[in-house]
Amino acid sequence: MSILVTGGAGFIGANFVLDWLAQDDESVINLDKLTYAGNLDNLASLQGDSRHIFVRGDIGDTALVDRLLAERRPRVVINFAAESHVDRSIHGPGDFIQTNIVGTFHLLGSVRAYWEALKGEAKECFRFLHVSTDEVYGSLTKDAPAFSETNRYEPNSPYSASKAASDHLVRAYHHTYGLPVLTTNCSNNYGPYHFPEKLIPLCILNALAGKPLPLYGDGRQVRDWLYVKDHCSAIRLVLGKGLVGETYNIGGWNEKANLDVVQTLCDILDELRPRSDGKRYADQITFVKDRLGHDRRYAIDASKLERELGWKPQETFETGIRKTVAWYLDNQSWVANITSGAYRNWIDKQYGTRAR
Numbered sequence: 001m002s003i004l005v006t007g008g009a010g011f012i013g014a015n016f017v018l019d020w021l022a023q024d025d026e027s028v029i030n031l032d033k034l035t036y037a038g039n040l041d042n043l044a045s046l047q048g049d050s051r052h053i054f055v056r057g058d059i060g061d062t063a064l065v066d067r068l069l070a071e072r073r074p075r076v077v078i079n080f081a082a083e084s085h086v087d088r089s090i091h092g093p094g095d096f097i098q099t100n101i102v103g104t105f106h107l108l109g110s111v112r113a114y115w116e117a118l119k120g121e122a123k124e125c126f127r128f129l130h131v132s133t134d135e136v137y138g139s140l141t142k143d144a145p146a147f148s149e150t151n152r153y154e155p156n157s158p159y160s161a162s163k164a165a166s167d168h169l170v171r172a173y174h175h176t177y178g179l180p181v182l183t184t185n186c187s188n189n190y191g192p193y194h195f196p197e198k199l200i201p202l203c204i205l206n207a208l209a210g211k212p213l214p215l216y217g218d219g220r221q222v223r224d225w226l227y228v229k230d231h232c233s234a235i236r237l238v239l240g241k242g243l244v245g246e247t248y249n250i251g252g253w254n255e256k257a258n259l260d261v262v263q264t265l266c267d268i269l270d271e272l273r274p275r276s277d278g279k280r281y282a283d284q285i286t287f288v289k290d291r292l293g294h295d296r297r298y299a300i301d302a303s304k305l306e307r308e309l310g311w312k313p314q315e316t317f318e319t320g321i322r323k324t325v326a327w328y329l330d331n332q333s334w335v336a337n338i339t340s341g342a343y344r345n346w347i348d349k350q351y352g353t354r355a356r
């Protein structure tokens with residue numbers, strides 16, 4: 001038995017693959033294009049582990065995906081692959097349309113053909129789990145209730161619009177063709193292997209490098225933060241117990257303003273790695289021009305997942321963020337490879353001249 005994971009060299013996908021193989025002997029076929037966000041260093045601990053089969057490729061490459069499905073015969077497909085950074089989607093939406101919408105469309109086509117040809121229990125038990133985001137619901141006012149699964153889709157950025165479109169395609173493939181799908185919509189993740197373009201890892205690394213900690217606008221935008229391992233455990237649960245065709249919101253009940261998040265990071269760093277000049281890391285906070293169309297507040301109501309499937313996050317924000325800061329302090333070679341771009345050199349060497 002095996003599972004097929006797409007985007008498993010990225011932040012959440014890699015955490016998912018590592019956690020899966022730490023708990024289970026079922027093999028993982030990991031299909032990842034290795035864009036700038038895909039990093040095989042994240043999976044270094046799996047080197048030589050025959051349960052992990054890495055394939056470099058695009059979810060939109062129908063011939064490749066068809067072949068993988070036919071040869072490997074996974075019992076589920078979990079789709080993490082996406083362009084994921086809102087700021088990049090503002091500067092250049094094209095890749096987001098291509099991967100998140102067109103890529104998901106092609107992937108669904110391949111998976112549908114594979115599933116339709118399955119027989120008996122294999123067909124009955126097959127699942128396609130699509131990993132999505134709370135950003136599809138748009139922005140909340142200060143006192144509005146948290147997003148539930150029945151909230152209207154109101155995406156505001158090219159990123160969230162492309163994810164919303166992919167969610168709709170997944171839904172349509174269930175409604176029209178009966179494909180057994182599950183969709184999860186999660187809030188902001190943080191934890192190990194987070195690419196330092198996103199707020200938390202960016203601020204940890206900038207703080208240590210003596211650089212400014214850039215907060216957009218007034219720094220009072222609110223996000224709900226979930227430790228990445230808790231997101232992975234929720235996905236496992238939905239995969240095992242979720243009802244076909246349903247969507248499940250995943251969140252940590254941890255609404256925080258960006259300024260408070262960064263202040264907390266600074267306080268932990270002051271304690272664990274004080275600045276050599278005796279000053280405080282918070283002195284490095286700077287307010288910069290706001291993100292275009294910046295959503296003010298996200299909040300997730302995860303009660304359906306808790307009530308129906310019995311999920312509970314293990315980490316509070318306080319425990320998770322402390323682990324995260326410690327992880328970055330303890331993994332300086334990972335950090336150095338990412339910041340220097342050395343991990344890209346390795347990818348070019350490994351794959352640059354190889355035919356598929």
Ligand code: NAD
Nearest residue numbers: 007009010011012033034035037038058059081082084189
């Ligand atoms: P990431 O950017 O760190 O990783 C994305 C991975 O997908 C990379 O390894 C990349 O190489 C791969 N990829 C990109 N395009 C591909 C393609 N066409 N074919 C194959 N692989 C491709 O993203 P992440 O933060 O790990 O997010 C994973 C998923 O979870 C995304 O779908 C994202 O929308 C969703 N999500 C993320 C968060 C979050 O806070 N990061 C929260 C909720 C949902």
Ligand code: DAU
Nearest residue numbers: 084085086133134135187188197198199214215216221258
């Ligand atoms: O809500 C889930 C989403 O969370 C995921 O779907 C996305 O893939 C993921 O990237 C994340 O999106 P955000 O835009 O919320 O994450 P980011 O870390 O980029 O920003 C978090 C908040 O911090 C947001 O309000 C913007 C702000 N910010 C971000 C950066 C990079 C800053 O103030 N300064 C910064 O330099």
